[in-house]
Amino acid sequence: MTSEPTPEPEHLTVNRGNWDDRAPVHAAAPYYEWERFVADPAHLSEVVEFDRPRLPALDGVEGVHLQCHLGTDTVSLARLGARMTGLDLSPASVEQARRLSRECGTPVEYVVADVEDAAAALDGRTFDLVYVSMGALCWLPSVRRWAKAVAACLHPGGRVFVRDVHPMCGALRGVPADGDDPARLEVAYPYVETVEPQVWDEAETYVATADGAPPPITHTVTHSWNHGLGETVQALLDEGVRLDRLEEHDSVPFCPFPGQMEPVDPADTDGHGEWRLTEGSDRVALSFTLLGTRV
Template identity: 50%
Template sequence: MSTSDYLAANQANWDDRAPLHAARDGSGYGVARYLNDPAALSDVVTFDLPLLGDIAGLTAVHLQCHIGTDTISLARLGATVTGLDFSRESIAEARKLASEAGDAVEFVESDVHLALDALPPEAFDLVYTGIGALCWLPRVQDWAKVVAGLLAPGGTLHLREAHPILWAMDESVTTDLALRYPYFEHVEPLEWDDAETYVDTPTALTATKTYEWNHSLGEIVTALLETGLRVEALVEHQSVPWEALPGQMTLGDDGEWRLTDRAGVVPLSYTLRAVKPA
């Protein structure tokens, strides 16, 4: 298979996930809370707040935005936000949710690699990339170039991602931490075939095959530095917002999962902030 075949399979999978994640019955992402409470923020953006800082008045783009819950949350913090995603169904659900909730957010359907064709260059004070995004991209250098191209001089990238050491672990081992998969970027992706998604849904997926790539922390930092961005912060966290290692994690009141017995042994996610020099 070619890279385009891998990405097409991933797109079909996310098209399949979108209506399940956007269900109004309490399953999926539980999106009813955004409709019932105009001040509600996603758990992900709430976790980001201390490092994200005040974004009121900023022009922001959320890359790989899925159904837009984090995108809407950024808008509720006062930013003018555009969400971008390659999944047509995700964008449709995001637009529907924002319209029903009364939030002024623009959504654009585009592969993140083509974002500079779909959006104006150097137009954004903030590029936001949420958790679970980079693993779907074959080459982190290509993503870094897009980020640098979208940022206005003086603009900031805010990235929170699952740690590459977590992506390298075998989640089927439920009694201990076990490294199995590549930590470094690899040409051929890991292939998965799974009818379930990472949140509770009433029905199974039909487009079940997905393809993922890991990127080491050093590769991510280096790719951003090579575009001319200046890394200002890199913070590793002991939590992640889904049960990444079933049977070994405990859910906190903040919506974050932490290791139950091996806390502090490995990082589970990280936040990176980088600035484009003025």
């Protein structure tokens, strides 16, 4: 008698469908600078450029980028000397990432898998570097299971580097101006991890399409979670990862609160680069950088 296969968790099914829809839209969007990556072998993503002074030495490093999406950060790390592997839940994202790698002439290996299954999907290989970049942790129901997956991909002495949205930013909602009431931010969502996800039903994505038309997203439902900064750090500590650096930033490489933010560099008029609050930028952290070592 054969047992029925275990059903896939709902969050994986709905989030994969959404990211499969987003992948071709993002690949064509000016935000991701596809044509510039192909035309300029020295071009790096805005995220990697921001963190370049904080990254460990990359020349000759074997690295894996978990939740790599289109691979723009992955290719950027490879251009800085690392031998990179990228892993993502979305087959459509990985398809686009492989295409970018080919068109750039920058070799990167890509694997389709959920981050919690990374060790098995990578055949038990361990790496010098695990890299995690913007907008990754919010899709995970358990930061402890994520930390276990990270540690399993690192050999002793390997480093983990994370730059992501600060959980304080994730807990805020922008409220537009209404009559005499000015625009403001309010704490509207959980700061710490919850059992149940935040469920969203939205047909848009976070980048403008190439032609300005609404994105063709049919899988509109997503599930996401916030994770407190302490929870994230402690989860890594409990998996034998020593904390080497923790930095909170007043900026983030997109505009989460339209009408209440401004580019850090006024020359970034095309939406690229870092954004901070127009008023009160010293009151809340919007992103963070974490560097640790597997002991």
